[in-house]
Amino acid sequence: MFKVNENYLKLPGSYLFSTIGKKVNAYSAAHPDRKVIRLGIGDVTQPLAPAVIDALHGAVDEMGRAESFHGYAPDLGYEFLRNAIAEHDFKARGCEIAADEIFVSDGAKCDCSNIQEIFSLDNKIAVCDPVYPVYVDSNVMAGRTGVYNAKTETWSDVIYMPCTADNQFVPELPKETPDMIYLCFPNNPTGATLAKAQLQEWVDYANQKGAVILYDAAYEAYISEADVPHSIYECEGARTCAIELRSFSKNAGFTGVRLGFTVIPKELKCGDVALHSLWARRHGTKYNGAPYIVQKAGEAVYSEAGRAQLRQQVDYYMSNARYILEGLKAAGFTVSGGVNAPYIWLKTPDGMTSWEFFDYLLEEVNVVGTPGSGFGPSGEGYFRLTAFGSRENTVEAVDRIRGLQGI
Numbered sequence: 001m002f003k004v005n006e007n008y009l010k011l012p013g014s015y016l017f018s019t020i021g022k023k024v025n026a027y028s029a030a031h032p033d034r035k036v037i038r039l040g041i042g043d044v045t046q047p048l049a050p051a052v053i054d055a056l057h058g059a060v061d062e063m064g065r066a067e068s069f070h071g072y073a074p075d076l077g078y079e080f081l082r083n084a085i086a087e088h089d090f091k092a093r094g095c096e097i098a099a100d101e102i103f104v105s106d107g108a109k110c111d112c113s114n115i116q117e118i119f120s121l122d123n124k125i126a127v128c129d130p131v132y133p134v135y136v137d138s139n140v141m142a143g144r145t146g147v148y149n150a151k152t153e154t155w156s157d158v159i160y161m162p163c164t165a166d167n168q169f170v171p172e173l174p175k176e177t178p179d180m181i182y183l184c185f186p187n188n189p190t191g192a193t194l195a196k197a198q199l200q201e202w203v204d205y206a207n208q209k210g211a212v213i214l215y216d217a218a219y220e221a222y223i224s225e226a227d228v229p230h231s232i233y234e235c236e237g238a239r240t241c242a243i244e245l246r247s248f249s250k251n252a253g254f255t256g257v258r259l260g261f262t263v264i265p266k267e268l269k270c271g272d273v274a275l276h277s278l279w280a281r282r283h284g285t286k287y288n289g290a291p292y293i294v295q296k297a298g299e300a301v302y303s304e305a306g307r308a309q310l311r312q313q314v315d316y317y318m319s320n321a322r323y324i325l326e327g328l329k330a331a332g333f334t335v336s337g338g339v340n341a342p343y344i345w346l347k348t349p350d351g352m353t354s355w356e357f358f359d360y361l362l363e364e365v366n367v368v369g370t371p372g373s374g375f376g377p378s379g380e381g382y383f384r385l386t387a388f389g390s391r392e393n394t395v396e397a398v399d400r401i402r403g404l405q406g407i
């Protein structure tokens with residue numbers, strides 16, 4: 001008789017966004033006349049930029065001719081894309097990252113959940129609390145997190161680094177030494193960022209302790225302030241302790257197109273073993289590459305036209321963020337984020353729990369957000385709104401929330 005991977009059975013409840021989806025669908029089915037505005041899941045709404053569309057059309061035509069047809073992509077991704085990434089995302093920011101240290105993939109969710117495979121099950125992970133749930137759940141599936149305590153909603157073998165109003169949602173160096181440290185800045189869900197000096201402290205700490213930092217920079221395009229680093233490799237010493245995960249989902253609207261990449265510097269080693277080689281092996285064995293068509297679209301993101309068009313798209317979402325931030329502040333809510341990130345983190349009013357506030361907003365004003373407690377125990381009493389809606393919907397949602405009585 002076969003057996004299942006019992007680690008999966010340890011996962012509590014269902015994935016946060018499925019629970020939200022079910023609640024919203026049930027509400028909409030019961031109230032078909034109401035227009036529900038979704039500022040919950042972090043999905044984009046603007047169409048792909050014209051430069052990207054042109055590249056997609058061009059690549060599709062190439063695939064239709066024998067002389068320019070492309071089959072399997074190279075293991076690490078096409079050089080034209082890796083060169084563009086190395087040039088624009090790293091060299092232009094003074095970071096020393098070579099094209100052959102970049103592994104192209106179909107997105108950061110897969111990469112940030114798969115990357116743990118190249119590490120020992122004995123490693124202890126540290127995560128921010130609240131946190132993007134994928135980091136923890138992928139380690140649960142692997143069997144690295146110990147026993148779940150339903151009361152505290154924590155795992156016995158995970159080091160939690162609370163990010164609360166008391167520390168401006170910036171994690172402090174943990175008391176217990178971790179082996180793998182997940183950091184995501186600009187942060188999902190809180191929208192907080194680290195200044196360069198703060199990130200440098202983490203890099204120094206990781207090098208000193210022999211830990212690896214898994215740095216998720218999926219939202220770097222939203223950074224507006226000068227002293228906030230776009231890449232961990234802006235910090236000295238990061239090449240020996242950090243892996244960076246990037247996505248085209250939020251900077252270029254590729255949530256449905258699918259493209260991302262992981263950077264592993266060749267100096268990042270455990271003894272004599274380079275993590276670069278392990279990931280190259282894993283990639284070569286388990287992955288057959290992002291489609292040529294999509295990688296051509298990714299290349300267009302870095303073209304002059306693509307960069308200008310996408311700057312406008314990011315500005316569009318960030319003007320939504322400002323509208324939410326200012327509108328809710330004016331209505332008396334305690335809010336943060338929204339300056340270097342497309343997420344607004346709001347304290348629930350009147351001591352409501354995150355899910356109580358979710359139900360309240362859904363029922364009273366038909367606005368959907370994400371309950372903070374879904375991101376970890378320190379998210380309780382908070383609520384996340386995204387700036388990824390259309391302008392119209394964002395304005396309408398904020399105006400509806402502002403019109404609530406008794407808040």
Ligand SMILES: Cc1ncc(COP(=O)(O)O)c(C=O)c1O
Binds near residue numbers: 042110188246249
């Ligand atoms: C922090 C973070 N990392 C990774 C991802 C996933 O990115 P992708 O669409 O490239 O899989 C998301 C998406 O919401 C995210 O918020």
